[in-house]
Amino acid sequence: MGMEEALQTFFVESHELLQEMEDRLLAIQGLVVDEDRIEAINAIFRAAHTIKGSAGLFGLDGIVEFTHVLESVLDKVRSSQLVMDADMISLFLKCKDHVSLLVGLEESGGVLQGSDQATGQALVAQLSAYLQAPQTNTVHEEKTHPAITYPHLDPLALESAGGGVVDNDNWHISIEFGPDVLRNGMDPLSIFRYLGTMGTIVQVGTFFDRLPGLSEMDPETCYMSYLINFSSEADKTTIESAFEFVQEDCKINILPPHSRIADFVSVIKGLPQHDLRIGEMLVQCGTLTERELAAVLAYQAAQESGQNSTEAGTKQPLGEMVVQAGFVQPAVVEAALQKQSQQKKTKARQQQSIRVDAEKLDMLINLIGELVIAGAGVNIVAQRSGRADMLEAASTLSRLVEEVRDGALNLRMVQIGETFNRFQRVVHDVAKDLGKEIELLISGGDTELDKTVVEKIGDPLTHLVRNSIDHGIETADIRAARGKPAQGKVHLNAYHDSGSIVIEVQDDGGGLNRDKILAKALEKGLVESVHEMSDSDVFQLIFEAGFSTADTVSNISGRGVGMDVVRRNIEALRGNIEIQSKYTVGTTIRIRLPLTLAIIDGFLVRVGQSHYVIPLDMVIECVDLPEENLNSSKGSNYFSLRGEVLPYMRLRDTFEIDGESGRRESVVIVKYGNTRAGLVVDTLLGEFQTVIKPLGKLFERIKGIGGSTILGTGEVALILDIPNLVQQVVRKDHHESSRLQVRH
Amino acid sequence: MDNTDQVPGKWQVEGEMTIFTAASIKEKLAALLSASSRLEIDLSGVNEIDTAGVQLLLATKKECQAKGGDLTLVHHSIQVLDVLDLCNLTTIFGDPVVISSN
Incomplete structure (x- = not known):
């Protein structure tokens, strides 16, 4: 790993850590159990600390400087000298943003703006x-930390103490560097220098036993081992973090100074991820001395030799024996054991995922798209040849191509949970600004959808959530008057539904006021009469540009820009958006998106000489058009499907295709959302793997067509935009029926 | 076998002794070593040294001694002193060093 790559890793990790920090900060208020709180605080501290440490390794001084102050405050929180209240959480969140900004600037090579600099200074x-201001929590602190705890010296006091630090109070770090450390751009010396910023390096012992003579050595291989006697107040994790970039190929042992049992327990939990045997762990933690361990081992060996002839399975575990022998407290062993099983688990998890450049994935998907088209070509040639063996080979090939395609598309699938979790912050900030009390509920976070979709859904979702909080949730007094709990609820939900993913933003706020929207729409000339409009039609009006019913314009929303942009964004993703709302009860906004943007299973049909593809997920069934409807294009456009009225449209009419339809016509019944409709075509050609190619700019606005694809023969087929067609059918049907009503 | 009367091979290192220059410095040192097992290396021109550089010096020292000679380091630059001090290697090389007042 070169320096540049390491730096990229640093950026990626920093962003992840910052995200975790934010999540933890937002979650912390809801945590009641002390242990959970402590864990959250530790995680926040670790994030700040790791970023500082890594930034130090790369010499990013600006980040180090800022995070150092942040870390110091967090350290006080961690040691219970400060209590984290709502103000502090907000401050930390702002700090997180600032660090994020700093990291982002390093990443893009930008320069810190004057205003941002001022923000940083203010923070x-x-x-x-x-x-500076010690809170009056010292009593609390003393309660949790008995008198034996080592004093929190500041570096200044340490210096003035004249260097007379007792050996026992020092950390002993032994490190054997792996051969590739230097080649990977790491220098042990810079690690020591960094370590020096966390405390005092009392002594470094250099061991070069592994180093051969000059003629035999490889100048770029590292042969060095060191033993460092280190005096620091930093904790194990902190010290460990100095070795973070090399720990993979190095053998590191960090021995803490003499300390209390409770500290040992926490230290065992913080051990690096080495496969340590419990005895070694205990010695490392200093709980047992080498001599004590040797005694225990000898005891174990003696017992074993006595039992050698009997079952080997009855061997008493070392941990238990250590306790029995009275050397350590059970709690310590338990922590050590827990750590061991945890290590196994993390190891298993680590192997489960790898990082891949998104570009490589995109390239793979493109190639597979081409492969699918080429495969279709092979199929056609095979069919023409009429040779059975060729056909068989081709069908095997297409099955495999299909599997490869599904696998590759799956690679791009990510869970939406992460996107949802970002909204904790949005809700926190906006609610605070507006002085409302709001809880964000999240469900369906494990629903997967295409990465590109996830990336593009963020902005529209943010807008909807903000809207819900600002316009949806009422102020506390109105809520009280309506008999609702003071705390408003916003619910984000996601689930799969017939080939689409549905994302819901739900609130228990005031709901949309139909009359008010209609009045406003009339005023703006968006509608001509208020009669005969269904609720959903009325609600769709709020997506018109420049439409806002808010009485007051707040700095969050209400200017009437936005909802139209939201709808445009969603439509650009081939999705749609619908609203359900009940005045004074609440609103649900439902976004329906296609699962993927690249390749789909399609259903190929023919009308005249043209081929069309219908996304297979939306096809419910195919039936023959009933005789009485044949050749009656001018007549009714609905028929009875097993007693149900089904509206349909003839694609021949819709796309104005010349020629007469054949003797038989088929109806493909499609479903989108809750609406079903029939599409009349000449011939059904069956399933077809469809690589979606975008239409040119010229054709983007054509209704009813969502894209194009290339058939195996090289011909072009158009992909039908089913949501749009279904709407057209239903609207036509609606018109017909209202005309009928007028006639009556 | 005593090589003390052998004329020491002298060399002044210029620039950095780091992972980037390690390979070429090694070649140079190996060439010197094949001529004489007593080397005197002037470090006044070293403006940067890292673990790779330290290793080279240690390996040279080892090989010199194995051949009955020795490596002498002279005129350590501040950068070199700094690193030797950090790693506690000054005594291992055993060369007299000049500690500057600042």
């Missing part, structure tokens, strides 16, 4: 205030 000032 540092706020943080420093916490550092």
Whole structure:
């Protein structure tokens, strides 16, 4: 791994850590159990700390400087000297944003703007205030930390103490560097220098036993081992983090200074991910000395030799024996055991995922798209040849291609949960700005959808959530008057439904006021009469450009820009959006999106000489058009399907195709959302793997066509935009029926 | 076998002794070593040294001693002193060093 790559890894990891920090910060208020809180605080601290440490390795001083102050405050929180309240959480969130900004600037090579610099300084000032003003929590602190705890010395005090630090209070770090450390762009010396910023390096012992003579050595291989006597107040994780970039190919042992049992337990939990045997762990933690362990081992060996002839399975575990012998407290062993099983688990998890450049994935998908088209070509040639063996080979090939395609598309699938979780922050901030109390519920976070879709859905969703909070959820007094709990609820939900993914933004707020929307629409000339409009038609009006019913314009929303943009964004993803709302009860906004944007299973049909593809997920069944409807294009356009009225449209008419339809016509019944409709075609050609090619700019606006694809013969087929067609059918049907009503 | 009367091979290193220059420095040192097992290396021109550089010096020292000679380091630059001090290697090389007042 070169330096540049390492730096990229740093950026990626920093963003992840910052995200975790934010998630934890937002979650912390809801945590009641002390242990959970402590764990969250530790995680937040670790995130800040790791970023600082890694940034230090790369010499990104700006980030180090800022995160150092942040870390100091977090450290006080961690040691219970400060209590994390809502103000502090908000401050930390702002700090997280600032670090994010700093990291982003390093990534893009940008320069810190004056205003951002001022923000940074203001944040540092706020943080420093916490550092200077000791809160009156010292009593609490003493309760949790018995008198034996080692004093929290500041570096200054340490220096003035004159270097007379007792050996026992020092950390002992032994590290054997792997051969590739230097080649990977890491220098042990810079790690030591970084370590020096966390405490005092009392002594470094250099061991070069592995180093051969000059003629035999490889100048770029690392042969060095070191033993470092290190005096620091930093904790194990902190010290460990200095070795983070090399720990994979190095053998590192970090021995903590003499300490309390409770500290040992936490230290065992913080051990690096080495496969350590429990005895070694205990010695490492200093709980047992080498001599004590040797005694225990000897005891075990003696017992074993006594039992050698009997069952080997009855061997007493070392951990148990250590406790029995009275050397350590059970709690310590338990923590050690827990750590061991945890290590196994993380190891298993680590192997489960790898990072891949998104570009490589896109390239793969493109290639597979071509492969699918080429495969279709092979199929056609095979069919023409009429040779059975050729046909068989071709069918095997297409089955495999299909599997490869599904697998490749699956690679691009990501869970929407992460996107949802981002909204915790949005809700927190916006609710705070507006002085409302709002809880965000998330469900269906494990629903998967295409990465590109996930990326593009963020902005529209943010807008909808903000809208829900600002316009949807009422102020506390109105809520009380309506008999609702003071705390408003916004619910984000996602699920799969017939080839689409549905994302819902639901709130228990005021709902949409139909009359108000209609009045506004009339005023703006968007509708001519208020009669005969269904609720959903009325609600769709709020997606018109420049439409806002808010009485007051807040700085969050209400200017009437936005909802139209939301709809455009969703439609650009071949999705649609619908609203269900009940005045004073709440609103549900439902976004329906296609699962993927690249390749779909299609259903190929023919009308005249043209081929059309219908996304297979939306096809419910195919039936023959009933005789009485044959050749009656001018007549009714619905028929009875097993007693149900089914509206249909003739694609021949819709796309104005010349020629007469054949003797038989088939109806493909499609479903979108809750609506079903029939599409009349000449011939059904069956399933077809469809690689979606976008239409040119010229054809983008054509209703009813969603894209194009290339058939195996090289011909072009158009992909039908079913949502749009279904709407057209239903609307036509609606007109017909209202005309009928007028006649009556 | 005593090589002390052998004329020491002298060389002044210029620039950095790091992973980037390690390969070429090694070749140079190996050439010097094949001529004489007593080397005197002037480090005044070293403006940067890392673990790779330190390793080279240690390996040279080892090989010199194995052949009955020795490696002497002279005129350490501040950068070199700094690193030797950090790694506690000054005594291992055993060369007199000049500690500057600042």
